[in-house]
Amino acid sequence: MDGRPHLKLDAELCGRCPQGVTGCCAAPPVVAWADLGRIVLLGGRDWLLAELAAGRLYPCARGLALQRVENPDAAATGRAKKCVHHGERGCTIPPDRRSATCNYYVCDEAWSEAGDTRELRRARASQERLTEDYARWDLLLGERVRARHPDGPPWDEAFLDWLGAELSSLWAL
């Protein structure tokens, strides 16, 4: 496993997001199978269970969805709701507890405003490769989850540990 699955892009442009202070955290991404496996491998299994118990994460077809809450900036942003983890100064949870998309996504508008340097082209290539990798891992893990738990996963310690181990086996390929 290399460090790539944990890539985090720091985009200062998000601080001036054209969509306002809520940015794309108004519509948080699914914490999908590969994200969950990665969080488990980074020591977050019990954190996931606590988030599930608190209702900040809840089961959906592709893994777990993030709860959305009332947005205090709704009037200024036009976004009535936002991710439960979005605070006044952005995300309130560390990168190793976020979905990979939260860590590496930067929209086309932000990229085009950033300019065109060699470093930025490399960062963008990494983002695109990672998007493809996570899509592939999610597809494979989703098939394995459905084969093992046709009625839906039990969302317990054993299942999450298994998910981490399965992701690790994909990274080893």
Ligand code: SF4
């Ligand atoms: S990625 Fe784009 S839309 Fe999302 S917060 Fe950054 S600038 Fe805003």
Ligand code: SF4
């Ligand atoms: S987890 Fe953090 S980065 Fe991801 S949508 Fe929620 S607030 Fe935004």
